[in-house]
Amino acid sequence: xxxxxxxxxxxxxxxxxxxxxxxxxxxxxxxxxxxxxxxxxxxxxxxxxxxxxxxxxxxxxxxxxxxxxxxxxxxxxxxxxxxxxxxxxxxxxxxxxxxxxxxxxxxxxxxxxxxxxxxxxxxxxxxxxxxxxxxxxxxxxxxxxxxxxxxxxxxxxxxxxxxxxxxxxxxxxxxxxxxxxxxxxxxxxxxxxxxxxx
Amino acid sequence: xxxxxxxxxxxxxxxxxxxxxxxxxxxxxxxxxxxxxxxxxxxxxxxxxxxxxxxxxxxxxxxxxxxxxxxxxxxxxxxxxxxxxxxxxxxxxxxxxxxxxxxxxxxxxxxxxxxxxxxxxxxxxxxxxxxxxxxxxxxxxxxxxxxxxxxxxxxxxxxxxxxxxxxxxxxxxxxxxxxxxxxxxxxxxxxxxxxxxxxxxxxxxxxxxxxxxxxxxxxxxxxxxxxxxxxxxxxxxxxxxxxxxxxxxxxxxxxxxxxxxxxxxxxxxxxxxxxxxxxxxxxxxxxxxxxxxxxxxxxxxxxxxxxxxxxxxxxxxxxxxxxxxxxxxxxxxxxxxxxxxxxxxxxxxxxxxxxxxxxxxxxxxxxxxxxxxxxxxxxxxxxxxxxxxxxxxxxxxxxxxxxxxxxxxxxxxxxxxxxxxxxxxxxxxxxxxxxxxxxxxxxxxxxxxxxxxxxxxxxxxxxxxxxxxxxxxxxxxxxxxxxxxxxxxxxxxxxxxxxxxxxxxxxxxxxxxxxxxxxxxxxxxxxxxxxxxxxxxxxxxxxxxxxxxxxxxxxxxxxxxxxxx
Numbered sequence: 021x022x023x024x025x026x027x028x029x030x031x032x033x034x035x036x037x038x039x040x041x042x043x044x045x046x047x048x049x050x051x052x053x054x055x056x057x058x059x060x061x062x063x064x065x066x067x068x069x070x071x072x073x074x075x076x077x078x079x080x081x082x083x084x085x086x087x088x089x090x091x092x093x094x095x096x097x098x099x100x101x102x103x104x105x106x107x108x109x110x111x112x113x114x115x116x117x118x119x120x121x122x123x124x125x126x127x128x129x130x131x132x133x134x135x136x137x138x139x140x141x142x143x144x145x146x147x148x149x150x151x152x153x154x155x156x157x158x159x160x161x162x163x164x165x166x167x168x169x170x171x172x173x174x175x176x177x178x179x180x181x182x183x184x185x186x187x188x189x190x191x192x193x194x195x196x197x198x199x200x201x202x203x204x205x206x207x208x209x210x211x212x213x214x215x216x217x218x
Numbered sequence: 219x220x221x222x223x224x225x226x227x228x229x230x231x232x233x234x235x236x237x238x239x240x241x242x243x244x245x246x247x248x249x250x251x252x253x254x255x256x257x258x259x260x261x262x263x264x265x266x267x268x269x270x271x272x273x274x275x276x277x278x279x280x281x282x283x284x285x286x287x288x289x290x291x292x293x294x295x296x297x298x299x300x301x302x303x304x305x306x307x308x309x310x311x312x313x314x315x316x317x318x319x320x321x322x323x324x325x326x327x328x329x330x331x332x333x334x335x336x337x338x339x340x341x342x343x344x345x346x347x348x349x350x351x352x353x354x355x356x357x358x359x360x361x362x363x364x365x366x367x368x369x370x371x372x373x374x375x376x377x378x379x380x381x382x383x384x385x386x387x388x389x390x391x392x393x394x395x396x397x398x399x400x401x402x403x404x405x406x407x408x409x410x411x412x413x414x415x416x417x418x419x420x421x422x423x424x425x426x427x428x429x430x431x432x433x434x435x436x437x438x439x440x441x442x443x444x445x446x447x448x449x450x451x452x453x454x455x456x457x458x459x460x461x462x463x464x465x466x467x468x469x470x471x472x473x474x475x476x477x478x479x480x481x482x483x484x485x486x487x488x489x490x491x492x493x494x495x496x497x498x499x500x501x502x503x504x505x506x507x508x509x510x511x512x513x514x515x516x517x518x519x520x521x522x523x524x525x526x527x528x529x530x531x532x533x534x535x536x537x538x539x540x541x542x543x544x545x546x547x548x549x550x551x552x553x554x555x556x557x558x559x560x561x562x563x564x565x566x567x568x569x570x571x572x573x574x575x576x577x578x579x580x581x582x583x584x585x586x587x588x589x590x591x592x593x594x595x596x597x598x599x600x601x602x603x604x605x606x607x608x609x610x611x612x613x614x615x616x617x618x619x620x621x622x623x624x625x626x627x628x629x630x631x632x633x634x635x636x637x638x639x640x641x642x643x644x645x646x647x648x649x650x651x652x653x654x655x656x657x658x659x660x661x662x663x664x665x666x667x668x669x670x671x672x673x674x675x676x677x678x679x680x681x682x683x684x685x686x687x688x689x690x691x692x693x694x695x696x697x698x699x700x701x702x703x704x705x706x707x708x709x710x711x712x713x714x715x716x717x718x719x720x721x722x723x724x725x726x727x728x729x730x731x732x733x734x735x736x737x738x739x740x741x742x743x744x745x746x747x748x749x750x751x752x753x754x755x756x757x758x759x760x761x762x763x764x765x766x767x768x769x770x771x772x773x774x775x776x777x778x779x780x781x782x783x
Contacts, residue, residue, distance in 0.1 A: 035404050087528035093349045096404045194403050
């Protein structure tokens with residue numbers, strides 16, 4: 021189980037500094053781990069950035085990588101979660117020719133079915149938007165392909181950790197010189213009771 | 219607060235003074251000229267050692283840091299000056315050596331234009347620095363340098379590189395004084411000690427019948443030598459070291475059972491796979507120490523003390539991971555553990571030591587062959603220094619032999635390139651080691667391959683007049699590679715036959731006294747003469763051409779499959 025590869029979402033809180041993206045990226049590339057998706061943007065806390073990184077790896081490798089990330093000077097905290105521990109979305113944009121859309125009723129029905137929203141309507145083309153999991157946005161892309169899908173783009177994954185209480189409280193702890201207990205998460209060691217017998 | 223106008227360059231030097239820096243190793247060049255110009259007025263307060271190559275400068279900085287326990291400071295210019303630091307940065311990163319390297323950079327407005335001597339040193343050095351930062355505005359200099367020194371020396375130490383564009387070096391600004399940094403929001407130098415893991419470790423140690431302590435450089439970096447000694451003495455446990463842990467515990471301590479790993483001692487390697495509790499202190503289970511991982515100490519409960527949480531469970535899963543600074547965790551363990559007589563268990567090590575002596579060491583120390591062995595050379599050094607000298611080694615056979623046979627009484631006496639295995643390290647590192655410990659004898663032991671990688675630093679010795687004893691153990695081969703080719707590649711000696719210049723003439727041309735010995739009868743006197751000589755000295759010793767280092771754990775084998783011959 022520990023060694024089986026699966027999708028993990030790694031969430032990293034960092035200082036906002038030039039070059040940090042590279043410092044984090046090389047932790048993956050050095051170990052020849054492919055990054056499936058990467059998103060970075062300011063978090064709910066001013067001055068703190070949040071990275072959301074998706075990799076397909078074993079838990080054992082992910083734990084080691086997360087510890088290496090957390091070791092970087094400008095990283096405040098890194099978490100890793102399996103898909104059932106998070107809620108996530110990706111955003112996709114689809115550009116289709118207006119003629120196709122206006123003339124073919126079937127297309128309109130497709131858009132309704134997928135809950136797409138028109139974000140730009142022009143004489144020559146229309147841009148639609150959907151959000152969802154990869155499979156969902158893929159389905160619409162496949163369905164639109166026969167009707168002249170001109171351009172398609174998808175964002176990286178953004179994810180909310182179900183159990184997380186956000187970063188405001190944690191940050192206060194970081195600003196103190198002596199960190200509180202909860203900062204030193206030692207969850208792996210906590211399971212040692214099981215092996216701790218002579 | 220009073221403010222005064224300073225240039226960025228002056229602010230860099232003020233920071234060095236405020237941090238207690240006394241020696242800087244460096245090499246000037248176009249993009250760092252403003253700092254060197256300012257240095258001209260700071261000559262009284264800051265000693266600058268002009269090296270012959272930036273790699274020599276950074277290795278000297280490493281040697282200085284290792285013997286003095288302070289942060290080594292290195293200056294280099296942009297472009298090639300900066301890229302020449304990369305090997306030293308990688309070496310310092312893997313061996314946790316505190317360094318602050320300051321590189322010049324082209325003017326900020328030229329960044330990204332492929333300007334003369336411009337290189338993207340920040341991105342080049344990212345994987346080999348604990349932290350790096352580019353300054354393009356002089357007002358950032360005081361607090362960024364304060365952060366650099368703090369990060370370099372705190373927690374698990376490491377190299378920090380600060381790249382300063384030329385305009386920032388020239389720029390005048392209102393200097394508000396220097397404040398030492400002791401907190402960075404996103405940085406935790408040491409994890410909090412958890413009492414439950416201390417208790418679990420104590421319980422394991424107290425129940426153990428055959429505990430073995432293995433220690434690394436963490437004991438030295440944590441300045442915890444005394445705490446470590448108390449810990450092993452109270453519980454009577456045998457202790458074995460990694461090559462970077464060497465000298466943290468005196469070599470003749472009755473519980474010091476020797477060296478771990480590929481060319482380590484027989485007992486500690488075999489008994490790693492026989493002990494019931496393995497207590498690792500400030501070491502990182504390098505593959506040269508563990509041999510084949512899936513056959514490493516599988517029978518033992520493992521307790522791992524480390525300041526760097528990412529080291530715990532990285533290579534070897536710990537049953538109890540004691541996170542924290544060993545200067546704090548060791549006394550907590552000592553408090554809880556019971557006094558025990560473990561002489562029977564220590565005798566098992568003694569038995570293995572005897573067997574190793576009979577089958578391996580005896581012939582190394584007193585060879586029947588005409589050619590001298592490296593071990594007898596080191597033995598001759600021990601006879602005179604009695605373990606009081608600092609010994610700096612390069613990489614290869616001579617390094618393994620020196621670590622195996624050299625005696626040490628004091629900590630911070632063994633300087634070697636461990637993790638990276640950088641040939642060419644020893645000569646410049648020895649220069650730095652001496653600057654870091656002026657009252658001690660520094661002996662560099664170097665092979666005929668390694669010396670030829672950085673022998674330009676004889677020029678630094680000449681010009682500074684620093685006293686370094688250089689012993690070149692010449693076997694006319696790249697010995698370690700040749701040994702592997704002999705043992706594992708059917709003696710296909712592919713490009714390991716290496717010629718040397720006349721080292722005596724070479725040293726003399728640098729105004730360094732020198733001698734060469736090829737006969738056993740001359741060895742003792744030659745070593746004595748070298749050590750008695752006032753000033754630097756080069757002694758070339760011709761040793762057996764095809765001698766091998768044993769014992770040896772062949773690659774891919776378990777530590778208990780160590781070969782004595």
